[in-house]
Amino acid sequence: MTHRSSLLALLGAPLALLALPAHAALHVFACEPEWGALAQELGGNLVDVSVATNALQDPHQIQAKPSLIVRARNADLVACTGAELEIGWLPVLLQQSGNAKVQAGQPGNFAAADYVKKLDVPGQLDRAQGDVHAAGNPHIQTDPRNIALVAAALGARLQQLDPTHAAQYAKAQSDFAQRWQQAIARWSAQAAPLRGEPVVSQHKAFVYLYDWLGLKEVAVLEPKPGVEPTASHLQEVLAALKAAPAKMVLYSAYQDPRPSEWLSKNASIPAVKIPFTVGGSDAAKDLFGLFDDTVARLLAARSTKP
Numbered sequence: 622m623t624h625r626s627s628l629l630a631l632l633g634a635p636l637a638l639l640a641l642p643a644h645a646a647l648h649v650f651a652c653e654p655e656w657g658a659l660a661q662e663l664g665g666n667l668v669d670v671s672v673a674t675n676a677l678q679d680p681h682q683i684q685a686k687p688s689l690i691v692r693a694r695n696a697d698l699v700a701c702t703g704a705e706l707e708i709g710w711l712p713v714l715l716q717q718s719g720n721a722k723v724q725a726g727q728p729g730n731f732a733a734a735d736y737v738k739k740l741d742v743p744g745q746l747d748r749a750q751g752d753v754h755a756a757g758n759p760h761i762q763t764d765p766r767n768i769a770l771v772a773a774a775l776g777a778r779l780q781q782l783d784p785t786h787a788a789q790y791a792k793a794q795s796d797f798a799q800r801w802q803q804a805i806a807r808w809s810a811q812a813a814p815l816r817g818e819p820v821v822s823q824h825k826a827f828v829y830l831y832d833w834l835g836l837k838e839v840a841v842l843e844p845k846p847g848v849e850p851t852a853s854h855l856q857e858v859l860a861a862l863k864a865a866p867a868k869m870v871l872y873s874a875y876q877d878p879r880p881s882e883w884l885s886k887n888a889s890i891p892a893v894k895i896p897f898t899v900g901g902s903d904a905a906k907d908l909f910g911l912f913d914d915t916v917a918r919l920l921a922a923r924s925t926k927p
């Protein structure tokens with residue numbers, strides 16, 4: 622009986638292999654949660670997605686750890702923001718991975734910021750001005766219109782890398798684009814009361830959000846991008862707000878909230894934690910939840926009385 626069972630097992634092995642998917646999933650290594658979430662939307666069960674960072678980490682300040690190097694080594698596609706956001710760690714990571722497929726310029730290397738119009742492009746580059754990006758502000762994911770542009774490009778890249786399943790990627794991309802455009806129309810209508818509202822930012826992280834919603838940035842708590850505000854600088858911002866008041870102060874989920882909370886208390890305006898990316902709040906579980914929650918938080922702050 623044992624002999625017969627082992628024989629059946631051997632005979633069944635090829636049938637079991639045939640039952641497995643004919644094509645292994647594309648291994649996608651995303652630098653930030655928003656691009657991991659987008660790859661999952663467009664790839665479904667055809668992609669295996671891992672993300673280098675989470676919403677509570679500053680994407681500028683990541684270490685090229687051995688675990689990340691291994692993931693980059695095994696990736697078919699590395700999907701990141703670009704525009705120098707990851708310049709402190711991604712080049713080292715890619716070099717150490719030894720993976721020729723995902724080096725800059727290869728089809729397996731995707732930079733989302735290449736597909737959108739950058740804002741805050743400096744006229745001249747002076748590193749004394751803080752964490753200034755030569756290619757412009759890299760925080761493109763705060764405008765859902767940018768997500769739509771990146772989705773079209775990323776969908777095309779998935780089809781290029783995995784032509785066997787091109788039709789499935791194309792269908793998923795079309796489905797996502799339709800749902801996303803409907804969502805943008807809904808968010809834009811909901812957020813209409815925010816247009817023209819003066820706001821303060823803790824970090825220059827929301828220029829694309831402001832461009833979309835028509836919010837007006839009147840002050841920034843960081844004296845230079847990436848430089849923590851001093852007590853004297855916070856006092857200067859507070860004094861300036863007496864002449865030009867703001868309705869709220871915004872900070873990202875990964876940031877220390879204390880500067881925004883100080884201004885909130887002393888200027889009598891609400892401090893708004895923006896999820897900034899997928900996972901930045903309990904409600905921001907995916908890309909749709911990210912903008913549902915962002916708009917809801919801004920509207921709630923607008924209706925808050927000092």
